[in-house]
Amino acid sequence: MSPLGVVERLLQLVPVLLGISIVVFFMMALTPGDPVELMLGDARATDEQRQSLRHDMGLDRPMHERFLVFLRNAATGEFGMSFHHRRPVRQVILERLPATIELTLAALVIALVVGIGLGVLAAVRRDSWIDRLSTVTALVGVSMPGFWFGILLILLFAVTLGALPVSGRIGYEGEVPFVTGLLLVDTLVASKFASFFDALRHLLLPAVTLGLAMAALLMRVTRSAMLEALAQDYVTFAEAKGISRARILFRHALKNALIPTVTVAAIETGTLLGGNMIVETVFGWPGLGRLVVEGIFTRNYPLVQAAVLLYAVIYVLLNLCADLLYATLNPRVRS
Amino acid sequence: MSDPALLAIRGLRTWFTTRQGVVKAVDGVDLDVLPGECLGVVGESGSGKTATFLSVLGLVKPPGRIEAGQIIFGGRDLAQLPAAELRALRGRDIAITMQDALTALNPALTVGEQIVETIRAHDRGVAGPAAARARAVELLRLVGMPEPERRLGDYPHQFSGGMRQRVMITIALSCRPKLLIADEPTTALDVTIQAQVLDLIATMRRQLGMSVVLISHNLGVVAEYCDRVALMYAGQVVESGPTRAVIAAPRHPYTQGLLRSMPLLSDPDRPIRPIAGQVPDLIDLPEECRFLPRCPHAADACRHDIRLLPAGAGRWARCVRIAA
Numbered sequence: 001m002s003p004l005g006v007v008e009r010l011l012q013l014v015p016v017l018l019g020i021s022i023v024v025f026f027m028m029a030l031t032p033g034d035p036v037e038l039m040l041g042d043a044r045a046t047d048e049q050r051q052s053l054r055h056d057m058g059l060d061r062p063m064h065e066r067f068l069v070f071l072r073n074a075a076t077g078e079f080g081m082s083f084h085h086r087r088p089v090r091q092v093i094l095e096r097l098p099a100t101i102e103l104t105l106a107a108l109v110i111a112l113v114v115g116i117g118l119g120v121l122a123a124v125r126r127d128s129w130i131d132r133l134s135t136v137t138a139l140v141g142v143s144m145p146g147f148w149f150g151i152l153l154i155l156l157f158a159v160t161l162g163a164l165p166v167s168g169r170i171g172y173e174g175e176v177p178f179v180t181g182l183l184l185v186d187t188l189v190a191s192k193f194a195s196f197f198d199a200l201r202h203l204l205l206p207a208v209t210l211g212l213a214m215a216a217l218l219m220r221v222t223r224s225a226m227l228e229a230l231a232q233d234y235v236t237f238a239e240a241k242g243i244s245r246a247r248i249l250f251r252h253a254l255k256n257a258l259i260p261t262v263t264v265a266a267i268e269t270g271t272l273l274g275g276n277m278i279v280e281t282v283f284g285w286p287g288l289g290r291l292v293v294e295g296i297f298t299r300n301y302p303l304v305q306a307a308v309l310l311y312a313v314i315y316v317l318l319n320l321c322a323d324l325l326y327a328t329l330n331p332r333v334r335s
Numbered sequence: 336m337s338d339p340a341l342l343a344i345r346g347l348r349t350w351f352t353t354r355q356g357v358v359k360a361v362d363g364v365d366l367d368v369l370p371g372e373c374l375g376v377v378g379e380s381g382s383g384k385t386a387t388f389l390s391v392l393g394l395v396k397p398p399g400r401i402e403a404g405q406i407i408f409g410g411r412d413l414a415q416l417p418a419a420e421l422r423a424l425r426g427r428d429i430a431i432t433m434q435d436a437l438t439a440l441n442p443a444l445t446v447g448e449q450i451v452e453t454i455r456a457h458d459r460g461v462a463g464p465a466a467a468r469a470r471a472v473e474l475l476r477l478v479g480m481p482e483p484e485r486r487l488g489d490y491p492h493q494f495s496g497g498m499r500q501r502v503m504i505t506i507a508l509s510c511r512p513k514l515l516i517a518d519e520p521t522t523a524l525d526v527t528i529q530a531q532v533l534d535l536i537a538t539m540r541r542q543l544g545m546s547v548v549l550i551s552h553n554l555g556v557v558a559e560y561c562d563r564v565a566l567m568y569a570g571q572v573v574e575s576g577p578t579r580a581v582i583a584a585p586r587h588p589y590t591q592g593l594l595r596s597m598p599l600l601s602d603p604d605r606p607i608r609p610i611a612g613q614v615p616d617l618i619d620l621p622e623e624c625r626f627l628p629r630c631p632h633a634a635d636a637c638r639h640d641i642r643l644l645p646a647g648a649g650r651w652a653r654c655v656r657i658a659a
Contacts, residue, residue: 233438239394240433241506242426243456251452255443331490332442 009320013313020312025070028301028308029063035083035299057083070305079306084298089306093288098181099169100287103280104272105182106203107211111268115215116261119222123230123257124249134219141216146275150209150282157205167284170199206283210275214268221264225257232256259329266322270315340367340407341514341546342391342429347404347414349383349390356618360386360399362570365643365651368514373540373547375557375578377593378567379614384550387567388516390414392429393421408514427457430507431516435523436499440491446502447471447487450509457510474505478535497528504535511543518550533560554593558582563649566590569615569625572643576650586652588630624654632656 036054045053054060058069058080073079079089118138122131158166170176170183176195179186184203187196229235230253238252276289284290288307295303327333349361361383368374378384389395391406391413406413409428413421433439441449450471451464458467468487475483478501491499500520507515517536521529537560540547551557557564558578565575566589574587585591592610599605612629624630624637636655646652 233433233435234441236389236394236396237431237433237439237503237506238441239422240392240425240431241453241456242422242424243452244422247452247456252441252444256441259443330443332492 006320006324009323013316013320016316017309017313021071021074021309022067024305024308024312025067028299028304029066031299033299035059035301038298039083057081074306074309080302082295082303083300084295084303089302092291092303093306093310096286096288096291099285100273100276100280100289102169102182102184103203103206103210103285103287104269104276106184106207107214107272107275108265108269110207110211111214111218111272112265114211115218115265116222116258118215119219119261120226120249120254120257122219122223123226126227131223134223138216138219141212141219144212146209146213147278147282149212150206150279153205153209154283164205165202169202169286170195206279206285209282210272210279213275214265214272217268218261218265222257222261225260226253229253229256255329259326262329263322263326266318266325270318273311273314339370341370342366342368343405343407344387344391345405345407347387347390347406348402349386349395349399350402351399353398353618358617359570359620360617361390362617362620364404364567364570364572366565366572366575368546368548369563370513371540371544371546372563373537373549373561375561375564376548376550376567377552377554377557377564379552381569381614381617382567383570384567385518386570388431388518388548388550391516392425392431393418394425423457426453426507426512427510428512429514429516430510430512431518432500432503432507432520434519436503437491437496437523439503440499442491445488445490446494450474450487450502450506453506453509471505471509474509475502478505478508478539480505496524497531500524500528500532501535504532504539508539508543512545514546514548515540516548516550519552520549521551521553521556529556536560554582554597566593569620570617571625571653572651573626573654574646574650574652575643576646577648580647580650586646586650586657587626587654588632589626590652592629 035057036050036059039053040050051060058066061069070079077090079093081087082089082092085092118134122134125131154166157164165171176183176186176192177190179189183199184196187193187199235248235252238248273289276287277293278289279285280287280289281293288310292304292307294300295307344364344366347361347364347366348359351358351360360381364383364387366374366376366387376384376387386395386399390401391408393413393416395401401414404414408424413424416424440446447468451467454467454470455464471487472483475486480486480498480501486494491502494502500523504520515536520532520536524532533556536547536549539545549557549561554564561578563576564578564581565572566581566587567573568589574581574585574590581590582594585594589610592608595608596610598607610629615625615628622640624641627633627637630637634655641653641655643651643653644657646657
């Protein structure tokens with residue numbers, strides 16, 4: 001894809017995001033439940049206090065006015081104050097974002113390595129016990145709900161074996177100076193290796209839980225793409241050239257098989273974002289997903305709107321990424 | 336069959352075990368390829384031409400399997416050779432060009448990489464990638480590719496059909512093989528390009544002093560380019576011999592029928608008579624002449640296994656009427 005094509009695709013995002021903003025705003029605004037009541041709870045607040053809070057939060061203004069304010073804010077990246085935290089939404093989200101990014105990247109790496117690795121193995125050893133085993137594993141992986149699988153992992157590794165921590169990101173977060181917000185990176189930068197392994201142990205279970213379904217899917221896609229590639233004439237011709245088996249598998253077949261696999265992976269990364277909400281809640285992971293779940297329960301309109309919009313932007317960008325990767329890997333599309 | 340052949344195939348059987356039964360794609364093929372000659376192998380689709388030579392290269396895929404026979408090349412039986420030794424030999428001593436270069440070349444790799452990897456797989460003398468690349472350029476120039484340096488970085492789909500075929504020929508010839516198997520080199524090409532590609536193969540054969548097996552379903556092409564011809568029918572060689580002699584006086588009823596079914600430029604008014612009937616199903620064939628159901632000379636004597644019989648100077652035919 002040419003640079004101009006990329007710009008064109010980016011411009012196409014504008015109407016998409018506008019549409020998403022409308023949905024996001026009204027979905028939240030029309031959800032039953034009053035944030036003021038939820039915030040004040042059972043406290044015996046007077047009507048004046050309720051009115052004053054409602055006014056402070058801008059909720060006494062008509063819906064269309066609130067929408068325009070929301071749009072203007074969104075365009076500038078400002079989403080107002082989080083009802084619950086009494087701090088700017090942007091600040092709250094940015095604080096939580098690195099934890100989610102770290103978890104998502106770890107899950108992605110697990111899914112890519114396990115999914116593509118097993119997929120290639122299953123295709124090369126077609127109809128062997130490895131192939132059957134990975135097929136069954138993939139089926140289980142796709143079918144098993146993340147929250148349940150996560151709890152099973154906690155029961156086994158944290159409760160029964162006591163080998164891994166139950167929740168959180170790290171034992172003593174205060175000790176790690178902030179650089180990127182990704183603890184695995186920051187601990188290494190600060191040469192705190194004990195903290196690095198501590199963070200790694202915390203990350204393991206949630207990342208496996210989050211990456212499982214995607215690994216299973218990628219395994220199936222890789223397997224069938226590899227089998228298709230291996231049946232092509234160009235593989236026979238490559239064999240006739242007398243080049244090594246490894247080169248035929250990894251250069252000739254895998255390069256073609258990766259075209260669909262990577263495309264699916266880029267799109268599926270967006271799905272990981274959704275899975276975050278469940279996994280972060282199960283594992284007490286202090287990320288954006290859990291923040292959003294809490295925000296929904298407390299009718300924290302500005303927070304949820306901003307977060308959902310952010311998810312949408314990331315999702316759309318990932319789709320663009322998928323297209324770019326597809327074009328990069330597939331010479332026939334590139335020219 | 337005269338010695339010393341470069342490649343001698345004896346009693347080759349390559350069968351495919353399927354749910355429906357055993358498909359005897361190659362069933363008792365005897366063939367010689369002499370040093371420096373061009374042998375045409377002619378037959379219809381499914382007659383076993385390609386399966387025979389994929390067997391030679393050890394490239395028959397499951398459920399296909401070489402059940403019996405010898406493939407003698409350079410004093411060794413390729414049918415018994417360990418996989419690693421066979422791989423070392425492929426591309427270096429025996430090379431193949433496939434029917435359609437568009438599917439035989441990897442769409443995701445540049446043609447440069449596809450040529451260079453072949454050179455580097457076999458030729459330890461070519462030191463580094465740069466030397467192999469230089470050789471690739473030289474080879475591309477040899478097969479008539481304009482601007483070879485620039486085109487090394489292109490992908491197969493960026494070439495025309497004829498140029499793609501040249502790339503595939505370049506790969507096949509990159510290690511100066513003793514034997515080139517050209518499997519239907521012109522089927523996927525425009526008529527105007529066909530002659531160019533065939534002439535190129537003929538030129539390269541003279542330059543490299545190699546033998547060529549030209550697999551084709553076109554007897555006319557074979558007549559023009561091949562010293563000898565072998566005709567295959569239903570997994571067997573039914574007739575072989577010097578091309579001119581075979582075409583002038585075919586001995587096997589199938590060859591006779593094939594020639595009668597072709598239009599002649601010299602005699603355009605001659606009626607074209609197709610061979611009646613159909614190619615037999617290759618599953619569960621009876622032990623009798625394969626051509627029997629379609630043969631105008633069918634007799635009781637044909638109802639047992641027929642072998643290739645000497646039929647004149649350097650000629651063989653698989654028909655009981657030869658012996659009589």
